[in-house]
Amino acid sequence: MPNFADLRRTMVDGQVRTGGVTDLRLLGVLLDLPRERFVPQDKVDLAYLDRDVIVSAAGRPVRKLMKTMVLAKLLEAVGLSETDRVLDIGCATGYSAAVISRLAGAVTALEEDTDLAQAARRALAEVNAGNVSVVSGALKAGWPAGGPYDVIILDGATEIVPQELHDQLKPGGRLACVLRQGPAGRAMLFRSLEGELSGRPIFDAAAPLLPGFQRIPEFVF
Numbered sequence: 341m342p343n344f345a346d347l348r349r350t351m352v353d354g355q356v357r358t359g360g361v362t363d364l365r366l367l368g369v370l371l372d373l374p375r376e377r378f379v380p381q382d383k384v385d386l387a388y389l390d391r392d393v394i395v396s397a398a399g400r401p402v403r404k405l406m407k408t409m410v411l412a413k414l415l416e417a418v419g420l421s422e423t424d425r426v427l428d429i430g431c432a433t434g435y436s437a438a439v440i441s442r443l444a445g446a447v448t449a450l451e452e453d454t455d456l457a458q459a460a461r462r463a464l465a466e467v468n469a470g471n472v473s474v475v476s477g478a479l480k481a482g483w484p485a486g487g488p489y490d491v492i493i494l495d496g497a498t499e500i501v502p503q504e505l506h507d508q509l510k511p512g513g514r515l516a517c518v519l520r521q522g523p524a525g526r527a528m529l530f531r532s533l534e535g536e537l538s539g540r541p542i543f544d545a546a547a548p549l550l551p552g553f554q555r556i557p558e559f560v561f
Contacts, residue, residue: 344376347388351375351408355390359409360543363416369442370412378405378435378463392548395433397455403432404548406495410527411436414493414516417529417542420444424490427508430479430550434460434472436495441469448486449474452551480552482508489513497525497546498553506537515539518547 352370361367376387379395386393392404420426424444431437431449433456441447441464449464449472451457457476464472475483482492487508494502494517502517509515515530515537525546530539 342385344374344388348372348375351388351390355407355409356412359413361409361412361416365443366412366416366439369439370408373435373438373442373467375408375435377466378433378438395456395459396453400453400455401551402548403430403453403456404496405432405435406547410518410545410547411439411495413543413545414518414527415439415443417527418491418493418514418516420491425486425488426491426493427483427486427489428493428495429482429505430495431460431474432456432495434464434469434474436493437472437474438464438467438469440493441472444491445471447472448483448489450477450479450483451475452477452479478552479550480504484508491515494518494550494553496548496550496553498550499555500553501537501539502530502553503537506532509537516542518545520547520549 376384379387396403420443426444426447428437428449437449461474482505488510492515497518497520509532513532518525519528526541527543527545528539
C-alpha cells in the first residue's frame, strides 16, 4: 500500500508550490485531505500524479478530476474566506468540494452524473465535510436555489464565457474557470460588477471540458 501522506507531500511540494501557490491555509488542506478516497479503487496509484484522473465508470461519459495544481491556483485566485458560500460546478467525486469546504463557510456541489454524485456523497461523508450539499442537475444551469453565491468555481474547462451563471453571484462575487479557446486554455477570474460579469486572465491552464459548456458550432453560408 502506498504511503499516501508522503505522496501528498510530494504533490504539494512538487506540483502545487512550484506552480506558484503560496496560500498556507490551502496548502495545509491539500497536505491533509486524502485525495485517494476520491478516485476509483483501481486508480488510487494515480491520485497524486500531475494529471487529470478519470473517475467515471466504463460506458459513461468520460469525467476527470482536474489536476490539483490547476484547482489550487483557481482557489487561491478567488481568495476564499470562512464566510463564503460557494457553488462548485462539476464536482465529480467531490474532491474539489472537500478542499473548498475547509476554506469556506458552505459549499453546494453540483454534479449531473448521478453515479458520480453518489460517490461524492460517500467520499465527503468519509472526510467529515458536513458543510457540503451535493445536488444533481445540469451543470450549465448552475444551482440558483442555493444562491446567490460569493464564489462559483467551474471544476473543469468551458469553451464559452459562463454569462448564464452571473445571476447566481452576489454583487462583487467571483467566478473562476478555465476558458478553452482551441487547443489552448487560460484560467479566468470573473467578478460581478455593476450588473456585469467582468473577467481577466490569471494563468495559462488546461482542464477537462465540462458537459454543457461546449461552444455551439457556427454555420457560415
